[in-house]
Amino acid sequence: GDSVTQMEGPVTLSEEAFLTINCTYTATGYPSLFWYVQYPGEGLQLLLKATKADDKGSNKGFEATYRKETTSFHLEKGSVQVSDSAVYFCALRVSGGSNYKLTFGKGTLLTVNP
Amino acid sequence: GAGVSQSPRYKVAKRGQDVALRCDPISGHVSLFWYQQALGQGPEFLTYFQNEAQLDKSGLPSDRFFAERPEGSVSTLKIQRTQQEDSAVYLCASSSLGGQYSNQPQHFGDGTRLSIL
Numbered sequence: 535g536d537s538v539t540q541m542e543g544p545v546t547l548s549e550e551a552f553l554t555i556n557c558t559y560t561a562t563g564y565p566s567l568f569w570y571v572q573y574p575g576e577g578l579q580l581l582l583k584a585t586k587a588d589d590k591g592s593n594k595g596f597e598a599t600y601r602k603e604t605t606s607f608h609l610e611k612g613s614v615q616v617s618d619s620a621v622y623f624c625a626l627r628v629s630g631g632s633n634y635k636l637t638f639g640k641g642t643l644l645t646v647n648p
Numbered sequence: 649g650a651g652v653s654q655s656p657r658y659k660v661a662k663r664g665q666d667v668a669l670r671c672d673p674i675s676g677h678v679s680l681f682w683y684q685q686a687l688g689q690g691p692e693f694l695t696y697f698q699n700e701a702q703l704d705k706s707g708l709p710s711d712r713f714f715a716e717r718p719e720g721s722v723s724t725l726k727i728q729r730t731q732q733e734d735s736a737v738y739l740c741a742s743s744s745l746g747g748q749y750s751n752q753p754q755h756f757g758d759g760t761r762l763s764i765l
Contacts, residue, residue, distance in 0.1 A: 538690075570756075577652070577739060577756040578691070623690050634679060634704070634743075636754060638690030 536561050538624050540639035547614055547646050555609040555642045557598075557624035565626040567591075567600050567607040568636070572621045581609075581622070614646045650674075652757035654740050660763045661730050669725045669760045673742030680723050681754060682715055683739040691739050697723060730764045737761050 541556040559565060566585045570578040582591035587602035596611045607624060624639040653672040661667050673680050679698055683691035684707075694713070696704040699720035708715070712730075717723040727734055741754040 575758070577654075577758040578741075579756070580753050583753070625690075634681070634696050635693045635707075636681075636683075636691070638692070640688070640690050 536565070536626060536628060536635075536637045538626055538637055538639035540622075540624050540642050543621075543641070544643040544645060547644070549616055549646055549648050550613045551646075553609070553611040553614045553618075553644070555622055555624075555644070557607045557609065557639060559605050559607065559624070559626050561605075561626055561628050563628035563633075565628045567598070568625040568627070569596070569598055569607070569609050570623040570625060570638075572623065572641070574620070578623065614644075616646050616648050619644055619646045652740055652742055652755055654738075654757035654760050656760060657758065658761050658763075660765065662765050663731060665730055666726065666728045667730055667762065669727075669738050669762070671723045671725070671740030671742075671757060673721065673723070673740070674744075674755055675721075677742035677744050677755075679743045679745065679752075679754075680717055681741040681743075682723070682725050683741065684709075685737040685739055685759070687736070694725070694738075727762075730762075732764050735762055735764045 537560045568583045569581040571581045582593040584591040584600035590599045598607050598609045621641045623641045625636045655670045682694040685691040694707040695715045697717045712728045714726045737759040739759045741756045743752045743754045
């Protein structure tokens with residue numbers, strides 16, 4: 535079946551540090567890939583997405599590149615801020631069949647200290 | 649409203665009681681989804697509606713879980729005879745088009761946190 539594996543958290547960084555959160559996937563079909571962010575007490579917000587190999591999704595200084603050869607979609611940001619503290623979820627959705635289902639990783643808690 | 653609205657935000661129930669969770673999707677959105685998020689885990693798919701039709705309920709954990717969307721807008725997730733393992737955050741999401749458009753984003757509500765004592 536489909537699955538997403540994220541690096542274990544929590545991740546604690548100082549402000550302006552470089553962020554990488556690793557994400558790899560297994561998919562039964564051709565997936566679209568997503569990163570969602572969940573701030574405390576809130577629902578999930580779509581952060582960025584990529585729908586085909588070598589696409590780069592970007593938003594709010596975050597970016598991730600769809601790497602088909604390594605089945606990865608790592609999230610990066612060059613300089614994190616305190617306001618980036620949240621839980622980050624990598625997710626996929628395959629085309630065809632049950633293509634409406636999002637399959638999520640377990641999430642990675644990021645804490646950014648001033 | 650502008651986003652997906654869920655109510656109540658918090659629900660505490662005693663084991664064995666029935667609960668009903670409500671979702672108001674974004675106006676005009678065709679697709680509606682329910683997910684269950686256990687503590688420290690990612691959301692897991694429960695069920696999918698396209699308008700009023702429930703096209704997939706494969707993720708519902710047991711026959712105690714029931715979802716409906718009778719007029720193709722508001723949806724209710726009902727859990728009968730609740731058990732402690734039902735404690736989780738229940739997330740509702742909607743998207744503008746039918747589910748065959750796999751790159752359409754799903755917009756999530758803030759969730760209902762259900763605690764079973």
